[in-house]
Amino acid sequence: MLNLSPALLCPIDGPALNYANEMIQFIDQSPSPFHAVEQSRKTLIAAGYQELSELDSWEGRLKPGSSYFVCRGGGSLIAFKLGTAALAEAGTKIVGAHTDSPNIRLKPRLAKGAHGHMLFDVEPYGGLLMATWTDRDLAVAGRVLVKDPTNPQGRKSVLIDSESAVCRIANLAIHLNRTVNNEGLKLNKHSQFSPIVGQLGNLVKEGETPAEVALNWIASLAECEAQDIVGHDLCLYDAQKGSIIGLDQAYIQIGRLDNLASCYHGLTALIEQGDQEPPKYTQMLCLFDHEEVGSCSARGAKSTFLGDVLSRLCGGAGEPLSRCIQKSYQVSADMAHALHPNYSDFHDGTHQPLMNHGPVIKNNVNTRYATDGDTSAVFREACVAAGIQAQEFVNRPDLACGSTIGSLTAALLGLATVDVGNPMWSMHSVREMAGVADQVLMHRALSAFYKSS
Incomplete structure (x- = not known):
C-alpha cells in the first residue's frame, strides 16, 4: 500500500x-x-x-x-x-x-586585456545562476593535454587545480546601477562576465599577450612547458570549501x-x-x-x-x-x-x-x-x-x-x-x-x- x-x-x-x-x-x-x-x-x-x-x-x-x-x-x-x-x-x-x-569554462585562448586589466576569457556552461558567481573567490581546475612521446596517442592528460583563488567577477557598485535591487542583476554573458585576473602592466611583458601569460601559468600548474600543451578543458570554481551550518547543524553548503x-x-x-x-x-x-x-x-x-x-x-x-x-x-x-x-x-x-x-x-x-x-x-x-x-x-x-x-x-x-x-x-x-x-x-x-x- x-x-x-x-x-x-x-x-x-x-x-x-x-x-x-x-x-x-x-x-x-x-x-x-x-x-x-x-x-x-x-x-x-x-x-x-x-x-x-x-x-x-x-x-x-x-x-x-x-x-x-x-x-x-x-x-x-x-x-x-x-x-x-x-x-x-x-x-x-x-x-x-x-x-x-553548471560553471564557467575557459575558452581556448585563455585570457584577454581590457583597460589595463587582464581577464580570463570565459563562457557559461549549463544553466548556472550567473549572479551568484559574482564577487566570489574563484579558482581554476580541469585537465591539460600534454605532449608525451611515450604514449601511443602522443599526449597525456594532466589534472590541474590552482586550489587557491586567482580571479573574481567584480560587481558594479549600486551607485552606478541604481535599479539592481528592484530589477535584479542582469549580466551580459559576453561583455560583463569576465573574471579579473590582475594588472596587465604587472603580468604581461612586451611582446607577450594575455593568452600567452595565462597559458604559461597553466603550464606551471601542469608541471610542463607551455609549448607542450596541445589542448585543455578548464573551468572556474568557488575556492571556498564546503561546510555544515545551522544552529542544529542541519545544512550543507558547497x-x-x-x-x-x-x-x-x-x-x-x-x-x-x-x-x-x-x-x-x-x-x-x-x-x-x-x-x-x-x-x-x-x-x-x-x-x-x-x-x-x-x-x-x-x-x-x-x-x-x-x-x-x-x-x-x-x-x-x-x-x-x-x-x-x-x-x-x-x-x-x-x-x-x-x-x-x-x-x-x-x-x-x-x-x-x-x-x-x-x-x-x-x-x-x-x-x-x-x-x-x-x-x-x-x-x-x-x-x-x-x-x-x-x-x-x-x-x-x-x-x-x-x-x-x-x-x-x-x-x-x-x-x-x-x-x-x-x-x-x-x-x-x-x-x-x-x-x-
Missing part, C-alpha cells in the same frame, strides 16, 4: 554528520568532472575493483562475482560488480548520476552538490556491496559527463557508453542484450527541489519535499522524468527495506520542468528507470544547499536498491 502520510524529520546524528563530512571532502576534491572521475577511480581501486580499457578485449577476463570499472574521455565512468548469473538471465541494477555541474552528491551516494552504495555475497544479477554504477548541456557527447548519457558496456557484458548486442535490459532497473539519481520557505508558492500544493525528510521520487507525466508507477514502486520498496519513507515531487504544471539522464537512457535503451534525488535549495548556484540527514539516507536507499531481488 502507498504510504501517503508526510515524511518525518530525520535526526542529525553522528552517522549522518560523519557521512556528510566525508561527502563534502569528496566534492571539495572534485572541482571538475575529470577530478570527480579520478577520485571515484582511486576509491574503486582501493575497494578492489579492476580497471578495464575500452581499447582492449574483455573476453575471458571477467569473472562472476568480481568487480570492474571503465572510464571514457576522463569525465565518465561505469563500474560494476558481476552477478553469478549471465546478464541475459538476471539483468542488472543500475544507479546513474552525472559528474558535471558547490557542485548537483550532482556530485549523487555520484558519491552511488559510489559508496556500490562499494558497500563488496561485503555481501554476490547476487545473481549484476550491480552497476554509471557516472556521465555533460548532463547539464544535454548529454550529447561521446561520453554523455546519450552516447553509446552504457550500451557498449552492456553489450560486452552480454557477449554482444541482439537478443542477449535485449533480454538483459528487460530484466533491469535503473535509479537515475539527481537532485530535487526542496520546498523553499521564502518561495513556497513555486511548488505544487500537495507535493512539497522537505529538507532532512528523506529521498525524493521525481514525477512528470510528460516524461521529463522517467518515473512511472512500476519504477517508483521499486524505489519505494528499497526505501522501506532501508527503513526510510520516500517523498514525492511533482513540478507545478504551469512551470517548465527540468530533466535528467533518466529519460535519455530509458529512451535510448528501453531501460526501466525511476528518477530520484535529495531535496536541495539554490540549485545551479555557485554554492548550493542541502540537508545533512538526507545524504546518508540516500546512500542507504541506493544500497537497499542494489540488494533488492
Whole structure:
C-alpha cells in the first residue's frame, strides 16, 4: 500500500554528520568532472575493483562475482560488480548520476586585456545562476593535454587545480546601477562576465599577450612547458570549501552538490556491496559527463557508453542484450527541489519535499522524468527495506520542468528507470544547499536498491 502520510524529520546524528563530512571532502576534491572521475577511480581501486580499457578485449577476463570499472574521455565512468548469473538471465541494477555541474569554462585562448586589466576569457556552461558567481573567490581546475612521446596517442592528460583563488567577477557598485535591487542583476554573458585576473602592466611583458601569460601559468600548474600543451578543458570554481551550518547543524553548503552528491551516494552504495555475497544479477554504477548541456557527447548519457558496456557484458548486442535490459532497473539519481520557505508558492500544493525528510521520487507525466508507477514502486520498496519513507515531487504544471539522464537512457535503451534525488535549495548556484540527514539516507536507499531481488 502507498504510504501517503508526510515524511518525518530525520535526526542529525553522528552517522549522518560523519557521512556528510566525508561527502563534502569528496566534492571539495572534485572541482571538475575529470577530478570527480579520478577520485571515484582511486576509491574503486582501493575497494578492489579492476580497471578495464575500452581499447582492449574483455573476453575471458571477467569473472562472476568480481568487480570492474571503465572510464571514457576522463569525465565518465561505469563500474560494476558481476552477478553469478549471465546478464541475459538476471539483468542488472543500475544507479546513474552525472559528474558535471553548471560553471564557467575557459575558452581556448585563455585570457584577454581590457583597460589595463587582464581577464580570463570565459563562457557559461549549463544553466548556472550567473549572479551568484559574482564577487566570489574563484579558482581554476580541469585537465591539460600534454605532449608525451611515450604514449601511443602522443599526449597525456594532466589534472590541474590552482586550489587557491586567482580571479573574481567584480560587481558594479549600486551607485552606478541604481535599479539592481528592484530589477535584479542582469549580466551580459559576453561583455560583463569576465573574471579579473590582475594588472596587465604587472603580468604581461612586451611582446607577450594575455593568452600567452595565462597559458604559461597553466603550464606551471601542469608541471610542463607551455609549448607542450596541445589542448585543455578548464573551468572556474568557488575556492571556498564546503561546510555544515545551522544552529542544529542541519545544512550543507558547497558547490557542485548537483550532482556530485549523487555520484558519491552511488559510489559508496556500490562499494558497500563488496561485503555481501554476490547476487545473481549484476550491480552497476554509471557516472556521465555533460548532463547539464544535454548529454550529447561521446561520453554523455546519450552516447553509446552504457550500451557498449552492456553489450560486452552480454557477449554482444541482439537478443542477449535485449533480454538483459528487460530484466533491469535503473535509479537515475539527481537532485530535487526542496520546498523553499521564502518561495513556497513555486511548488505544487500537495507535493512539497522537505529538507532532512528523506529521498525524493521525481514525477512528470510528460516524461521529463522517467518515473512511472512500476519504477517508483521499486524505489519505494528499497526505501522501506532501508527503513526510510520516500517523498514525492511533482513540478507545478504551469512551470517548465527540468530533466535528467533518466529519460535519455530509458529512451535510448528501453531501460526501466525511476528518477530520484535529495531535496536541495539554490540549485545551479555557485554554492548550493542541502540537508545533512538526507545524504546518508540516500546512500542507504541506493544500497537497499542494489540488494533488492
